[in-house]
Amino acid sequence: xxxxxxxxxxxxxxxxxxxxxxxxxxxxxxxxxxxxxxxxxxxxxxxxxxxxxxxxxxxxxxxxxxxxxxxxxxxxxxxxxxxxxxxxxxxxxxxxxxxxxxxxxxxxxxxxxxxxxxxxxxxxxxxxxxxxxxxxxxxxxxxxxxxxxxxxxxxxxxxxxxxxxxxxxxxxxxxxxxxxxxxxxxxxxxxxxxxxxxxxxxxxxxxxxxxxxxxxxxxxxxxxxxxxxxxxxxxxxxxxxxxxxxxxxxxxxxxxxxxxxxxxxxxxxxxxxxxxxxxxxxxxxxxxxxxxx
Amino acid sequence: xxxxxxxxxxxxxxxxxxxxxxxxxxxxxxxxxxxxxxxxxxxxxxxxxxxxxxxxxxxxxxxxxxxxxxxxxxxxxxxxxxxxxxxxxxxxxxxxxxxxxxxxxxxxxxxxxxxxxxxxxxxxxxxxxxxxxxxxxxxxxxxxxxxxxxxxxxxxxxxxxxxxxxxxxxxxxxxxxxxxxxxxxxxxxxxxxxxxxxxxxxxxxxxxxxxxxxxxxxxxxxxxxxxxxxxxxxxxxxxxxxxxxxxxxxxxxxxxxxxxxxxxxxxxxxxxxxxxxxxxxxxxxxxxxxxxxxxxxxxxxxxxxxxxxxxxxxxxxxxxxxxxxxxxxxxxxxxxxxxxxxxxxxxxxxxxxxxxxxxxxxxxxxxxxxxxxxxxxxxxxxxxxxxxxxxxxxxxxxxxxxxxxxxxxxxxxxxxxxxxxxxxxxxxxxxxxxxxxxxxxxxx
Numbered sequence: 001x002x003x004x005x006x007x008x009x010x011x012x013x014x015x016x017x018x019x020x021x022x023x024x025x026x027x028x029x030x031x032x033x034x035x036x037x038x039x040x041x042x043x044x045x046x047x048x049x050x051x052x053x054x055x056x057x058x059x060x061x062x063x064x065x066x067x068x069x070x071x072x073x074x075x076x077x078x079x080x081x082x083x084x085x086x087x088x089x090x091x092x093x094x095x096x097x098x099x100x101x102x103x104x105x106x107x108x109x110x111x112x113x114x115x116x117x118x119x120x121x122x123x124x125x126x127x128x129x130x131x132x133x134x135x136x137x138x139x140x141x142x143x144x145x146x147x148x149x150x151x152x153x154x155x156x157x158x159x160x161x162x163x164x165x166x167x168x169x170x171x172x173x174x175x176x177x178x179x180x181x182x183x184x185x186x187x188x189x190x191x192x193x194x195x196x197x198x199x200x201x202x203x204x205x206x207x208x209x210x211x212x213x214x215x216x217x218x219x220x221x222x223x224x225x226x227x228x229x230x231x232x233x234x235x236x237x238x239x240x241x242x243x244x245x246x247x248x249x250x251x252x253x254x255x256x257x258x259x260x261x262x263x264x265x266x267x268x269x270x271x272x273x274x275x276x277x278x279x280x281x282x283x284x285x286x287x288x289x290x291x292x293x
Numbered sequence: 294x295x296x297x298x299x300x301x302x303x304x305x306x307x308x309x310x311x312x313x314x315x316x317x318x319x320x321x322x323x324x325x326x327x328x329x330x331x332x333x334x335x336x337x338x339x340x341x342x343x344x345x346x347x348x349x350x351x352x353x354x355x356x357x358x359x360x361x362x363x364x365x366x367x368x369x370x371x372x373x374x375x376x377x378x379x380x381x382x383x384x385x386x387x388x389x390x391x392x393x394x395x396x397x398x399x400x401x402x403x404x405x406x407x408x409x410x411x412x413x414x415x416x417x418x419x420x421x422x423x424x425x426x427x428x429x430x431x432x433x434x435x436x437x438x439x440x441x442x443x444x445x446x447x448x449x450x451x452x453x454x455x456x457x458x459x460x461x462x463x464x465x466x467x468x469x470x471x472x473x474x475x476x477x478x479x480x481x482x483x484x485x486x487x488x489x490x491x492x493x494x495x496x497x498x499x500x501x502x503x504x505x506x507x508x509x510x511x512x513x514x515x516x517x518x519x520x521x522x523x524x525x526x527x528x529x530x531x532x533x534x535x536x537x538x539x540x541x542x543x544x545x546x547x548x549x550x551x552x553x554x555x556x557x558x559x560x561x562x563x564x565x566x567x568x569x570x571x572x573x574x575x576x577x578x579x580x581x582x583x584x585x586x587x588x589x590x591x592x593x594x595x596x597x598x599x600x601x602x603x604x605x606x607x608x609x610x611x612x613x614x615x616x617x618x619x620x621x622x623x624x625x626x627x628x629x630x631x632x633x634x635x636x637x638x639x640x641x642x643x644x645x646x647x648x649x650x651x652x653x654x655x656x657x658x659x660x661x662x663x664x665x666x667x668x669x670x671x672x673x674x675x676x677x678x679x680x681x682x683x684x685x686x687x688x689x690x691x692x693x694x695x696x697x698x699x700x701x702x703x704x705x706x707x708x709x710x711x712x713x714x715x716x717x718x719x720x721x722x723x724x725x726x727x728x729x730x731x732x733x734x735x736x737x
Contacts, residue, residue, distance in 0.1 A: 032356075041402070042383055042384070042385055042386065042387030043387055043402070043405055043406060045407065045411065063701075064702050123555070123557075126555070127552070127555075127560075127575075128490075128551050128552040129550060129551065129552065129556075129560075129564070129569075130560075148552075149551055149555060151552070151554070151555035152495075152551075152552040152553065152554040152555045153712065154708070154711070154713050175436065234559070236555075237555065238496075238498075238500075239552075239704070240554055240707055241554045241704070241707040241708060241711060241713070242702060242704045242705065242707060242708040242714075243586055243712060254700055255697075257376075257380035257383065257384070258376065258379065258380075258696045258697075258700055259695075259697040259700065260402055260696065261695045261697070262387075292578020
């Protein structure tokens with residue numbers, strides 16, 4: 001327990017970041033909530049329309065539901081790459097005796113490259129004319145029949161815009177999970193092995209339960225980032241072809257800044273906030289319940 | 294919360310360029326405000342290439358004006374990427390922070406701004422400055438709102454042609470299409486010869502939308518889109534459904550390169566200039582790339598152009614096609630004062646000769662375009678087309694439709710051309726979208 005004076009100091013020091021958080025995060029959310037009850041083009045007077053925006057969004061807007069479905073697909077691909085890939089690479093890293101730092105740096109590299117550069121990079125990788133890396137490799141390995149314009153094909157575009165986002169931050173999650181894994185006491189694993197546990201049992205019974213708090217954090221981070229994903233899909237395809245790679249975020253952006261329908265865009269943004277909160281709530285409840293079980 | 298508070302909060306997230314606010318402002322109709330000319334810094338929020346002809350010419354003119362008006366400067370805030378620009382411009386408009394001069398197309402949003410008294414009446418201003426009659430009527434008409442009012446000043450004049458590679462057409466055994474309806478067959482023949490028929494920048498979407506505009510312009514004239522956008526005509530009507538069928542045929546004939554929807558501007562151009570694609574639809578702003586010695590020597594002598602083909606029942610003439618005068622410049626009525634007027638008088642008087650000297654077509658008729666020394670004969674041929682133009686303008690649809698319908702149209706067009714939606718689905722989706730958004734956007 002901190003002495004009274006120290007507690008006061010802590011409160012005083014906490015005040016500026018809390019104030020900043022309120023201004024930068026809470027205020028815009030509340031403002032979006034407010035605007036979602038209005039019809040507003042930015043230059044005319046605000047017109048109160050009650051719940052009309054919400055009614056339209058849930059019952060009359062097929063693009064919204066298409067974007068929502070795409071956002072879930074995008075989320076799944078990102079999570080598989082970032083968390084699944086991250087966990088596998090981090091586990092393999094713990095077995096590595098030499099060169100760990102080099103591997104970690106290489107994996108982290110994409111996270112520090114600018115989004116625009118990544119978008120350009122993948123545009124080239126997926127390109128069909130001039131032939132991009134992916135189609136070239138497919139031809140080299142005799143799978144030329146699979147070569148296609150990945151960003152123009154409605155069946156592949158969602159995966160094609162999700163992969164760069166997943167790939168980009170895999171290194172970050174590798175680092176976090178790796179840090180958690182090396183903190184697992186070696187004697188626990190050793191004892192388990194002496195009792196005859198195989199690698200899988202050690203992982204599921206010792207390692208994973210031990211890193212569960214870190215895992216919850218990474219799942220929450222990756223989920224909320226993926227639900228808010230915007231830049232790479234926007235730069236690569238702008239949601240197209242058609243609405244095949246339209247996410248809620250890109251749809252919201254277009255509604256606000258192309259259609260100048262700020263009221264409806266705010267409604268979509270409120271949905272995104274609620275969606276993130278629900279996702280975080282579900283993750284915490286599910287993973288905690290599993291831990292208690 | 295008032296509109297301004299909401300707008301200001303919205304603007305918080307964006308880079309503001311902020312108006313100086315030094316001007317006293319005027320009513321939109323008052324184009325000659327009284328008072329002394331007090332030099333100050335003014336800004337132009339614009340969406341043009343930073344090293345392009347317009348900015349280069351205006352920089353030179355502003356510097357000259359500053360010599361005789363110490364304290365004056367013109368600050369160029371350019372965002373060439375159009376969607377980003379529109380975001381910036383509309384947010385600043387919402388926050389009431391537009392600078393003295395700003396670029397805009399004749400969109401419903403701009404018309405609202407004009408109606409609210411935020412823009413100077415350019416019709417009156419140009420007449421008051423004695424410059425109105427020097428402008429090409431087509432250049433001014435392109436900037437007008439549907440009611441004929443004029444609030445934007447053109448700074449360029451372009452014509453859009455179909456550039457083609459004579460050798461590739463010959464190789465495929467086809468000649469230049471004389472009717473739009475010949476184009477699918479031309480594409481099929483070119484594909485059979487292993488040639489990409491048409492290079493298209495599908496990523497930016499407006500180039501594909503041009504193809505949507507062509508067929509109805511020929512079969513029904515310029516009024517079709519004016520009615521369609523308000524919900525007074527439908528895609529299901531004859532001109533619309535014929536156009537959709539034609540586009541569907543273009544798609545089935547694989548007229549555009551594989552993966553066109555993710556092909557960018559420069560890649561599309563490279564397809565043509567490298568001799569891989571036979572046809573490329575682009576405006577005279579690319580003259581320096583297509584009609585000078587910058588063009589690959591192996592392709593150079595084979596390049597020619599044709600104008601928008603007609604159709605059998607065409608109601609518009611062969612010499613009438615897309616001839617835009619680019620995004621226009623609006624003058625902020627809130628900051629319009631004797632200085633802004635005086636500078637505009639000086640700039641707009643000087644601009645045509647400075648701009649035409651760069652090899653570009655001026656929006657006025659009082660100067661001659663200087664043909665660059667490295668030009669091919671095609672350059673002069675293209676420039677000469679300006680004097681043969683007819684009266685009716687083929688308007689690009691992206692400047693006509695309300696933004697929501699326009700976005701949906703661009704999306705659905707790609708799907709139609711790729712064969713992902715049927716013509717009937719396309720028509721019903723678009724008619725429904727326009728019915729929901731068009732009448733609302735254009736109600737005055």
